[in-house]
Amino acid sequence: MITRFLLLTGAAPLALGALSPAYAADAAADVAPEQTTSVGTGQSDNDAIVVTARHRNESSQAVPLAISVVGGDHIDNAGAFNVGRLQQLTPTLQFYSSNPRNTSVNVRGFGAPLGLTNDGIDQGVGIYVDDVYYSRVASSTFDFLDVGQIEVLRGPQGTLYGKNTTAGAINISSRQPTFTPEGRIEVTAGNYGYLQAKAAVSGPLGDKLAARFAISETRRNGTVSNITTGTKVNNLDNLGLRGQLLWRPTDTLDVTLAGDFSHQNSVCCATVFAGYVPTQKAVNRQYPAIYKVATGQAYTANAASQDPFNRVTDLDAELRAKQSLGGVSLKAKLDLGAGTLTSISAWRFWDWDPSNDRDFTALPITTKSQNPSKQQQFTQELRYNQHSAALDFQVGTFYYYQVINTNGYQEQGAAATKWLLSPNASASNPYNNNVLDGLNSTNTIRLTNTSWSAYGQASWRPLARLTIQPGVRVNYDKKSGSYDAVVRTAAGVVLDPGLVSTGNATQKAQLGVLLPESYSPSFSKWNLSYDLTLSYDVTSDIHAYATYSKTFQTGGINLNGVPADAVTGLPQTQYQTVAPESVQNYELGIKTQLFDRKVTLNLAAFRTDIANYQAIFSANNAASLSTLRGFVANVPSVRSQGLEVDFSARPSPRFNVYSNFAYTDATYRRFTDAPPPVELSGGSTFSGTDCSIPTTLKAGVSPISCDISGQRLPGISAYALSFGGEANLPVAIAGRDGQVYLGADGNYRSSYSSNATPSAATTLPGYTIANFRLGWRSDRNAAGVGIDVFGWVRNAFDKGYLEQLQVAPNSVGLLVGNLGDPRTFGGTVKLTF
Template identity: 60%
Template sequence: MLRISRLAGALLATTTLASSPALADDLENGEEQTSAGTGASDSGEDIVVTARRRNESSQDVPVAIAVIGGDHVDATGSFNVGRLQQLTPTLQFYSSNPRNTAVNIRGIGVPFGLTNDGIEQGVGIYVDDVYNSRVASATFDFLDVAQIEVLRGPQGTLYGKNTTAGAINITTNQPTFDFEGKAEVSIGNYSFKQAKAAVSGPLSDTVAARIAVSSTSRRGTIYNISTSQWIQSQDNLGLRGQLLWKPAGRLEVVLAGDYSEQAPSCCGTVYVRTATTQRAANRQFAALAAAQGYAPASTDPFDRLTDLDGELKARNKIGGASLRVKWDLGPGELTSITAWRFWDWDPSNDRDFTGLPIVTRSQNPSQQDQYTQELRYNYSGRTVDFVVGAFAFHQHIDTQGTEQQGSASTRWNIAPTSSLYDTGVLDGLTARNTVYLKNTSAALFGQLSWKVTPEWTIQPGVRLNYDEKEGYYQRRVFDGSGAELLLNDTNTYTAVQSAQLAIYAPQEIAPRFSDWNFSYDLTTSFKAAPDVLVYATYARSFKSGGINLNGVPTDSTYRAISAAETVKPESVNHYEAGIKTQFWGRRATLNLAAFRTDIANYQANVNNSQYGVLRGYLANARAVRTQGVEGDFSVRPDERFNAYLNGAYTDGSYRKFIDAPCPPELSGSSSPANCDISGEVLPGISRWSFSFGAEASVPARFLGQEGEVFFGYDGSYRSRFSSNATPSQYTWIEGYDLHNFRAGFRADSRFSLYGWVRNAFDEKYFEQLQIASGNTGLIAGSPGDPRTWGMTARFEI
């Protein structure tokens, strides 16, 4: 009832704002304004997007697309993708740390769980046309953003094999030949401090430059009583510089470089609950904890207390450089984008989720370099538009992993009836992992828009892609004295060795994958009226096959099961129909879309009961389907008021997955090896999700400045969702709603001062739940941010 009353109150407030006479000045006769479409912009101007690699109105693009303007990003505090999901209902973001981050659209994209470097993501992230291959880039602060486009549905023709679910296309502000500058400072509770600045201007008649910087820090929201430290903090720094050379003629060259780093006290979990598994009673969490005199810091997760005894860090550096050349050839434009990017990851985790020294070290630092080259030609004519191009990609990742058992491990993992129970045979047991990946891809692509009549357009697209992955995974195991544990040909081991091998077994695999793939799509659109576009799309897309680089399950002799080294490519059939409309003199916009996506050989990230596969591995689910309906509505009756309401119904399920991992309630020594979860819901999908908001203003004078007082509200709601690859009664996250408010003053002289509060009603919710390994029944979780509040001052020149 409380949630319903909050939602009703928020909608009532929005309705009241809309009907207020003070906010409804009549437009002049004949004046038309184009609505923001998705709550993206407060300007009321036509929204120009580059979804089809050329500038055009978002209402003319036959793609389901949400557009969030840079001003709206700043005003709502949506400074990374994690916060952006509150504005776009079909975008889902899950992160236990920057490396283990999933960004999904319509419930698909990245397998839910710990990241495996051997697979592609299904949501492509692009910044100024440069592809970011690692989802970790989504955890950094947006830097000097002009606009963000969230393209829903497969975008494989123009954006590549990594966009089976959609793409996030981020455009930054570009260098200008007119001097401009802006600065923003925010402070808030939890010692929140954020500063942003950007300056742009000419260096000569043909050269302009732009530089931007951003810094964010915040105290953590969870207190670790073991280390007397606040964790889940923020500590981000970002820099971006661009040089524009525009000589006489039709040539434009932009050289850009960026660098970002994070060094938070992160990332930990809190105790949530325990599940009853199939293990013996003395091998479940309550008995195991009691045997060692252990109790969690709190059994109420929203006390925000933990007792993790392992070191926690998530140091993260990412950056690169790009050269973008555009040459206007008259009827068409030739574009070249050359880019290099790097990512250095230095983590430490506590993977047993307790204050006991069970797993005392769990870290997989890695270093990545990627190189991309795209060349495309874009032609626009009276009856035909087309884009043709080529793309090349190479990625190299090196990882050095360490996992170590502590002094509490033996009694935690070995039964009390065993003679080894009090021997400490697992204390100091260490696995050292060496992993690398070489990933090469090349593609040719093209998309044609044939205007059969001025109203009717047919748009086919094709892409030919080649992929090659070469990986290596080696795990060497050492006991507490430093002696290496090896497998032998006779498969005979002492009781001590068998106990140690059950935790970490040596393993060496060198998986490879290579294949060609041809994907295509066909869209037809029709202008039923000047402001009404209807369209239908069929897309045949794919996601490249993967290789397992986190280790694979072992057989009864502790040897790797070779069949699990690789996973098949996903094969995607997508159907979509939509309508885009504007009415009331273009003061209002309503866009609707219905879709269905069928995926064969869906790549799922799974875990089994073996301790030796702590980090999970990849497997193919035979068939998956996601389908639903989306709606985006926005209205701007005049320059003093705008509002939006976006919603989605999404139904995603495993159509056939007969050998899936079992949920915790069916796991343990007496459980089946696999479970049939055909028909069960996909993880991370809320059946219902909404975002809604409004902003209103009235003329005012403050501190001698003419301007306006404004009040803004943004809310979101999502229904419950499963937080485990296999649905479990213990890992459902209940639905929740979040409400954010802002109010302040904007001067005509480009000065603004406003206060804000986010999660205003202090909703208690989880972002993610995790199942501890070993079938003990422990469920840990990551609580979402509590109520935060603060103030922002912004200046522009």
């Protein structure tokens, strides 16, 4: 594929010339505006960064909301080719992914529960590409494709965007078709066999029709060695295609038809050993005993073989993270003189085909654990924007329809009986017959999700410097689905849930590991959101604003199973639906430009209070029987508050620097019935709420629940910082004027909890990552060709760090982690014409 791609990119200039016979003529045709390219978040090549956050072109400094802007060229230079890399440039954005389906994208700590994805729960951070809403957060793991600019909007955006988003929005603008021929080619090679190639061509197909086509492919060998299989895992294998047609029949109408397709097929996502902590489970069923059987050696804490940054794993199950994403959209934009009417119709799909090792060990305990899923969505948005000296306003309506079909499968292996039931099997023990080997569960999940809304926002200027901006949204959501888990023995015998109390010892033991369930939840509700922003222009370069928002995160349904009654084995239906979150957000901000706009300094202080916060729970008490890794339920109250500072300076065209800082204090305000931390899990009996560590409970006893009010929410660092800069000198090479440049960027984040119930064992340390690049770029010559050649090194000091921690199931005390990338280096050649 790479070879074919390079041949394609080599032919790109010829293809561009074939777009129109007017290629060599003076290109006086209209050119679709492209987003201003920023050098760093908050600083551009020009005096102002043009954004479309409010669906009109305006300076980012004039928009009364907290917004981070990253230009396409800066994204390429920093190697931020997906949302996971983008978080290194925007400190208030958090990204966690144990695999593409189990991905969370949060802003200021909110957006999606950290942990397993649940089909029946919506995300709180909206991802939009050219105004099209992407409902599956797995799309954030794909490569950016021909991106012109990315805007990260912080805080609720329900009165501004189609789908209600309570935490923020990521607004991605791709480069648009142009009536002036242009193109770009980029090829990158690096260590670990890294190879990335990108190309895009654009130009006229006639007087009224223009086209743009882009392709991207990324390959990289695995960065983790699997000693069980003798292979390298966690590789990259990404392909992306995007085509657009722009029809401009009159000066007042643009119609854009776009289609895209992306595919990933990686051997992913292996975890590594991250630690062991004793639990309340029997000692001979915890990880040291498992390790001894798997390796033939005694477990030794802090041994070299237990160092996660040796980048070694020992998983025995097949690993696969195969997914395809794509769709088509039709966008029509009509200039009516006083205002603009825009219609966006889109259909999208997502196909997910995984394979995981969910016992996280080299033993065949859980040999298969996968949830292949197929999703389709249709969206229709219609909005009207009008601008005048005294009043701007936008009104719109948005319809969303989604269908998901997921067919999960889990199977237990030959080692399951020993480690899940009876490590001391004997001839007199009924479990000696390996009753779990081949036990399996087929989980059929269905969801139909419908949403409709009407929204509006106005900007009224009663005084020259004062703007009053109210907004309102009316929203209706309806979800209906089903969860049907059928459990069979190795012989194909179907187990009934009633056997939990009436079955023999073997059947009860089997149902204690995999439990059949069947239920059909539904949810529907109307909601009203509103906000009010007051902004004041102190001077032409100093803007202050204050915002209050009252909004909601739509309710949902649990489609991963729910806890079952310990006596009847039937699902506890009170857990099948999840109440909406009630969100109140307060924000104060000031945006300034100083020293003839050579320095930009923006500050934002915020507080977000959420009632009925949606979080991941695990059943762990005497009244419930559950083999679940997690289900979603409501926490009474949480709060996030903090301060964000964006700074950039461009004292001359030869030098620029930027730094973005975020302090975030995100805590549970009231959570009295939280599941115990991993140290206190695994008891065979339950007693009280004493959750002190070290515990005073007897071995084999776990607390019924814990009061963690006041403790930190998972996944959020108190302090996060991104920074960077670039210096250049004029240097001509081979008769071409250009510049030699040295650039650097990096990010820091302090420690954070990686589990819903925090503890010392599940807290990850902070880390700092630094990246450097050195290169030469030329001005465009008489033929209009520009060259950029640079070498780069990312994670230059080879900092070993874990992006996410996971607690292995069955309370064996094993902690595993998802590794960040090691030091990588290489070179890039970029041509623009």
